[in-house]
Amino acid sequence: MENTILFKSKQEVEIVKEYPEPIMDVAQLAHVEILSPKPEETIKFFTEILGLELTDQKGNSVYLRAYEENYHHSLKVTESEKAGLGHAGWRARTPQALLRRVKEIEASGLGIGWIEGDLGHGPAYQFTTPDGHLMELFFDVEYLDASEDQKTVLLNRAQKRPESGVPVRRLDHINLMTPNPKENSDFLMDVLGFRLTEKIVNENKTLGTWLSISNIVHELAFMNDPSKSTGRLHHICYWYGVPQNLFDVADLCKENNIEIELGPRKHSISQAFCLYVYEPGGNRVELFGDAGYLIFDPTWKAPIWSDLQQVSDRGIGAGFTESYWNYGTPDVKAPVEVD
Amino acid sequence: MENTILFKSKQEVEIVKEYPEPIMDVAQLAHVEILSPKPEETIKFFTEILGLELTDQKGNSVYLRAYEENYHHSLKVTESEKAGLGHAGWRARTPQALLRRVKEIEASGLGIGWIEGDLGHGPAYQFTTPDGHLMELFFDVEYLDASEDQKTVLLNRAQKRPESGVPVRRLDHINLMTPNPKENSDFLMDVLGFRLTEKIVNENKTLGTWLSISNIVHELAFMNDPSKSTGRLHHICYWYGVPQNLFDVADLCKENNIEIELGPRKHSISQAFCLYVYEPGGNRVELFGDAGYLIFDPTWKAPIWSDLQQVSDRGIGAGFTESYWNYGTPDVKAPVEVD
Amino acid sequence: MENTILFKSKQEVEIVKEYPEPIMDVAQLAHVEILSPKPEETIKFFTEILGLELTDQKGNSVYLRAYEENYHHSLKVTESEKAGLGHAGWRARTPQALLRRVKEIEASGLGIGWIEGDLGHGPAYQFTTPDGHLMELFFDVEYLDASEDQKTVLLNRAQKRPESGVPVRRLDHINLMTPNPKENSDFLMDVLGFRLTEKIVNENKTLGTWLSISNIVHELAFMNDPSKSTGRLHHICYWYGVPQNLFDVADLCKENNIEIELGPRKHSISQAFCLYVYEPGGNRVELFGDAGYLIFDPTWKAPIWSDLQQVSDRGIGAGFTESYWNYGTPDVKAPVEVD
Amino acid sequence: MENTILFKSKQEVEIVKEYPEPIMDVAQLAHVEILSPKPEETIKFFTEILGLELTDQKGNSVYLRAYEENYHHSLKVTESEKAGLGHAGWRARTPQALLRRVKEIEASGLGIGWIEGDLGHGPAYQFTTPDGHLMELFFDVEYLDASEDQKTVLLNRAQKRPESGVPVRRLDHINLMTPNPKENSDFLMDVLGFRLTEKIVNENKTLGTWLSISNIVHELAFMNDPSKSTGRLHHICYWYGVPQNLFDVADLCKENNIEIELGPRKHSISQAFCLYVYEPGGNRVELFGDAGYLIFDPTWKAPIWSDLQQVSDRGIGAGFTESYWNYGTPDVKAPVEVD
Numbered sequence A, B, C, D: 001m002e003n004t005i006l007f008k009s010k011q012e013v014e015i016v017k018e019y020p021e022p023i024m025d026v027a028q029l030a031h032v033e034i035l036s037p038k039p040e041e042t043i044k045f046f047t048e049i050l051g052l053e054l055t056d057q058k059g060n061s062v063y064l065r066a067y068e069e070n071y072h073h074s075l076k077v078t079e080s081e082k083a084g085l086g087h088a089g090w091r092a093r094t095p096q097a098l099l100r101r102v103k104e105i106e107a108s109g110l111g112i113g114w115i116e117g118d119l120g121h122g123p124a125y126q127f128t129t130p131d132g133h134l135m136e137l138f139f140d141v142e143y144l145d146a147s148e149d150q151k152t153v154l155l156n157r158a159q160k161r162p163e164s165g166v167p168v169r170r171l172d173h174i175n176l177m178t179p180n181p182k183e184n185s186d187f188l189m190d191v192l193g194f195r196l197t198e199k200i201v202n203e204n205k206t207l208g209t210w211l212s213i214s215n216i217v218h219e220l221a222f223m224n225d226p227s228k229s230t231g232r233l234h235h236i237c238y239w240y241g242v243p244q245n246l247f248d249v250a251d252l253c254k255e256n257n258i259e260i261e262l263g264p265r266k267h268s269i270s271q272a273f274c275l276y277v278y279e280p281g282g283n284r285v286e287l288f289g290d291a292g293y294l295i296f297d298p299t300w301k302a303p304i305w306s307d308l309q310q311v312s313d314r315g316i317g318a319g320f321t322e323s324y325w326n327y328g329t330p331d332v333k334a335p336v337e338v339d
Helices: A039-049 A095-108 A181-192 A244-255 A308-313 A322-326 B039-049 B095-108 B181-192 B244-255 B308-313 B322-326 C039-049 C095-108 C181-192 C244-255 C308-313 C322-326 D039-049 D095-108 D181-192 D244-255 D308-313 D322-326
Strands: A005-009 A012-015 A026-036 A053-058 A061-065 A075-079 A084-092 A111-115 A124-128 A134-138 A170-178 A195-202 A205-212 A220-224 A233-239 A260-266 A273-278 A284-288 B005-009 B012-015 B026-036 B053-058 B061-065 B075-079 B084-092 B111-115 B124-128 B134-138 B170-178 B195-202 B205-212 B220-224 B232-239 B260-266 B273-278 B284-288 C005-009 C012-015 C026-036 C053-058 C061-065 C075-079 C084-092 C111-115 C124-128 C134-138 C170-178 C195-202 C205-212 C220-224 C232-239 C260-266 C273-278 C284-288 D005-009 D012-015 D026-036 D053-058 D061-065 D075-079 D084-092 D111-115 D124-128 D134-138 D170-178 D195-202 D205-212 D220-224 D232-239 D260-266 D273-278 D284-288
Touching: A005 B111, A012 B095, A026 A039, A026 A095, A026 A170, A026 A233, A039 A053, A039 A061, A039 A075, A039 A244, A084 A095, A084 A170, A095 A111, A095 A124, A095 A134, A095 A181, A095 B012, A111 B005, A170 A181, A170 A284, A181 A195, A181 A205, A181 A220, A195 A308, A244 A260, A244 A273, A244 A284, A244 C244, A244 D260, A260 A322, A260 D244, B026 B039, B026 B095, B026 B170, B026 B232, B039 B053, B039 B061, B039 B075, B039 B244, B084 B095, B084 B170, B084 B232, B095 B111, B095 B124, B095 B134, B095 B181, B170 B181, B170 B284, B181 B195, B181 B205, B181 B220, B195 B308, B244 B260, B244 B273, B244 B284, B244 C260, B244 D244, B260 B322, B260 C244, C005 D111, C012 D095, C026 C039, C026 C095, C026 C170, C026 C232, C039 C053, C039 C061, C039 C075, C039 C244, C084 C095, C084 C170, C084 C232, C095 C111, C095 C124, C095 C134, C095 C181, C095 D012, C111 D005, C170 C181, C170 C284, C181 C195, C181 C205, C181 C220, C195 C308, C244 C260, C244 C273, C244 C284, C260 C322, D026 D039, D026 D095, D026 D170, D026 D232, D039 D053, D039 D061, D039 D075, D039 D244, D084 D095, D084 D170, D084 D232, D095 D111, D095 D124, D095 D134, D095 D181, D170 D181, D170 D284, D181 D195, D181 D205, D181 D220, D195 D308, D244 D260, D244 D273, D244 D284, D260 D322
Parallel strands: A026 A075, A084 A134, A170 A220, A233 A284, B026 B075, B084 B134, B170 B220, B232 B284, C026 C075, C084 C134, C170 C220, C232 C284, D026 D075, D084 D134, D170 D220, D232 D284
Antiparallel strands: A005 A012, A026 A084, A053 A061, A061 A075, A111 A124, A124 A134, A170 A233, A195 A205, A205 A220, A260 A273, A273 A284, B005 B012, B026 B084, B053 B061, B061 B075, B111 B124, B124 B134, B170 B232, B195 B205, B205 B220, B260 B273, B273 B284, C005 C012, C026 C084, C053 C061, C061 C075, C111 C124, C124 C134, C170 C232, C195 C205, C205 C220, C260 C273, C273 C284, D005 D012, D026 D084, D053 D061, D061 D075, D111 D124, D124 D134, D170 D232, D195 D205, D205 D220, D260 D273, D273 D284
């Protein structure tokens, strides 16, 4: 036991060691924009198989949300020549928290600037990871009221459970590829207050990091990109919270020609029940069947896994595939040398 | 959409409305002490049916933890004439956070004073709720390393999954009875930074409140005590994270003469899969089969349920019983008039 | 151990006690016809919530099947003034088996006669239980091939898993009410070869019997009808085989104003995970979430439960309601005195 | 629709095509004997991880049963130099049925002769498959009453649910390897009345057959043995009936150094949720997490799968491994050329 506080009397103690104050300014991953060369099929997958609801559209983009999400959208699908990440949208805890973080981002040199907003949210500050993944931070959001025929009996649910597909409940996290997971993680930890929850280090090379701004193991993970490409998306993840639903939706995927990459599987890292499929546009989509484990310990020491094989072997069910470690969107046929 | 931020240019925005900065100083419910008139049977229940491990004992108390908890203990069972709550132990986020909260507690007039610590944790500040439930706040904790035969393959797990019973994974929350849920909730919100996530209000009387310091719906709930007794415990809750485990452990309880009060059931409030049993000492123990829903929205508006029947009816499975709304520990045979 | 066979040598044994040869002529419950005063709503429930597919219609009747059933239909919904059982259709094991049973039925005096058939099956012999429930026995069936857009990847599945609702897989059993469960069970055992698997006897009165022609606990149960009405239907049951699906479909029922009577619950008798709802026409529909236990023992001794309360208490989850023991279709407001 | 019966009038029909009378004489797979070079570790696995109970021992053999089995044992573990199948024990439906089958076995030339019995059952007739797997058929069995501390609340359960491990409920099936699945299947179908439920045929070579004497997809399967060895065991299978239990027991296996070969997975053939592990003696043990699909259709046409890859791909979860198609017990390092 580290002793940071010295007991003196019933009335008095003394702090003998201070801890850094954690940055709690970023509250949540609020939405993700993905790019799809086959937007109609992509939307059909998200609505008919995963039960998302189409809430809006504008230009080449369509907005969707899950039935337990009360903002305007958690997913924006934008038509594009290639699949990949459009951007990730984070919501700050307060307006002041937003401005505090913007100041730090600007100081880091990775800031882009403010935009007036988008359907469903107010002014947002755009920036990129060192690797070039586009992100934005905002506070003001539009809550979407359920229409009359979407009314639910549960006051804590945004709208009633859909009857089509095996409906997901909310956006969970994103996983980004980068040739340099450590540098990118450090940026998010130092500037935005993300906390490291697990990592993989092999021969001094960080191969993966799991980063959290809450009690779940991650809102964002970085995975090593062996192709040395930058800015690629590994996957986005939606959440069920119930393990069996993964087998139900996998059955539906098999029957509807949606390619399953791997799983259902119980991860070692995060301990989550998971399933990976490719949406028709080519982006990998993960589905989470439970909450894995939650972290409440404020001095959590991130476990360090020694290699990819260990990470694969210590889970339960299907092991990771070659594609899992290499494929991202946009797809790169040949490894791209960067520097 | 409430507009708190005004867009002016790519370089400039203006805050038009500030939000109160949330208090993020209390990180978790770290342990609970329960009182049992039948400590041996109580411990047998927790170890053989719920798979907790006995980690220590001292005086009339025994210390236990679940296999995914890495502190010294999450449960302290103390022999006592009557069942009930000993105390609830909360861990602060930093040493400084601890002292900030202590200052506020002292100002509230509900502080008791510092104790040197207990097995497994350092100096703790004791206080009570307005209703008299004993609590303590601390920062320094002892991590318990797994012994050689408890080694696990999962680096994010404290020790290997036990072979006995249907083992729970971690302490989840406590539920306290009080004739005045509103007053008690206000204290925890104002002084310790708890956030209201759901509540029941009937004819202007607050009948229940769910309070959170994290992303789960509650670490603590207050329920109306119709007997007007003070300081009673409604239940403590341990977590599985997997719905089916509730049926498995219910089967084991039935076979071993452990009384099931109700469930498995899917709650309306919290949406959690739950089961309520009485441990042999008389305290109610809830088991959670999933994570219910998680709250990431920093401006979450707590839904207000209108009455107990609505709360019961909108869940799935067994409805609430008379005992559920009335029984607490210590048991009071006749309603006690307080004022 | 009862010794029916005496060992004499490696080459010779002697039977010292013969056992009656079991009647194995009836193979399965192939379909059920229910009557509904609100056929459109009934069909909407079965197709949109339970994922049945409409395969045909004729006159006032609509025919449906589940996605793992390969006959023309397992459910016939016929418009009628009152809810209730139309008839139950049983398939014989061979053409000869059919005629053997018909001969016995005729001898029993409960035979009605042959009909030419119906959509989906050939000549059928109609008869009633002593209580007056209409039944038919046949052999020739029409297999329904999946259409092009119903093609499944599973060669052992009739058509692909539907995308709507939480789709059931097959008809499981029926439960009939009668003032005289014993007499009705004896008829089915003696004449058709049903085997008794469990029963409830209280003060020499048989209150319920579970009867099987296969390895599941029952294709048919008789329950005491306290109203002394005859020919009433207690429920029909469809099968999921996966416990979690009961919570999924219960969620959908709650959201769509389908009344849940009780459950999800784990039965004591049959050990099955179950859920009871009322289809909009008023008939009770049970959903089975697993296979309960299966019986392979050819000399199975049916356990005898002592009363309804014991049956309720020894299950897990919601206990039986007053309605459960009393309500059947057609509904009878006041108890009808029969003799 | 094949018309086997011609309707003439309400009083008369005519059979225009007879069907062969099925042989219903063998009722169940009652027990299996496995050979283990490490009997103590094997027994520890079955009792501590799978929750079997040790009921007896004699010579080099130990007898075990699962908590929902009411005979003396379903598993006999016999110490032996090499792992493998001891024998499979089948129970006939009646004493007469037993003698009918013995007569047919003797006629087939594969009979060995009668033995006086074993612990838990009476006189048994021994025989082999064409491939040399030892089997026996008997009728008289000893029912084992639960001891006082094993008393259960469920009258349809043999003894109370064990508190250790993730307890299996009953023996489900065996899978045997042979260079000639077709010949061996034909023997069991012709002589003992097994029914073909599914098969794999590739380029006119039968690679696998699933055979049933009940409503489950198989009590016995034959798989092609690429090593051309004879008499090998592929696996024995115990049943949970609940999918989640597979993840629970897999977790326990990982933690206790029990090698998982593959799964949890949902099979294409049989549609069962499954998990394959190696017991410490080297024999493969499958665990079934549900009932898959059940067959009630008396004229079921066995689907024919075209190759092993198709069988693997159309399931859900982990694909089959090289070991799965090749490993059996006793292990053969190099392929053994037989003819």
